[in-house]
């Protein structure tokens with residue numbers, strides 16, 4: 396069974412995803428990271444995506460589904476995948492579930508729940524390493540990346556309150572129905588994301604232990 400991490404911006408999907416992937420040998424896929432890599436490539440498509448991402452809009456479902464299909468096709472059948480940042484719309488959910496089914500796979504959702512107030516607070520304070528792209532939470536006090544020593548800065552879409560609000564609104568209107576659909580299929584576990592990192596990890600592992608066997 397593959398795993399989909401759901402959660403509002405800043406809920407800690409990236410942090411928890413990295414821990415779970417390492418601990419349970421999952422191949423993780425981070426859609427935001429994949430899009431930022433496409434932007435960094437400077438291709439025509441990357442430049443188009445840059446404008447969308449920086450304004451806080453969602454990239455079109457067609458592009459997203461093409462990127463994810465390319466990734467899923469490269470995975471071996473027995474390698475479990477952890478998805479972060481997809482699906483964010485009902486159309487993406489249908490496309491992803493179809494793609495998984497065709498490849499003999501299925502996915503279960505884990506929701507890391509935080510309030511909107513906490514999300515805004517975390518986004519305005521977090522910083523990303525310009526070199527290895529690791530995200531550092533607001534409480535990280537160092538000036539250099541804890542992984543590679545690189546320079547830390549705010550993500551462009553995290554410095555603009557309008558962009559932050561747009562992304563949170565998209566989560567509420569576009570992604571909430573997706574989460575509800577997983578819940579209706581009994582394919583969702585919800586975890587309290589407003590605890591420290593270790594406590595969230597512990598809850599995820601305890602509550603979803605059947606997914607990690």
Ligand code: ADP
Nearest residue numbers: 404426427428448452453454459480481483562
């Ligand atoms: P956040 O969740 O804080 O917005 P991400 O790194 O997950 O950060 O995504 C950054 C941006 O990339 C999003 O605001 C959006 O523009 C784009 N993006 C990522 N995943 C998707 C997706 N599944 N569908 C559409 N756009 C996406």
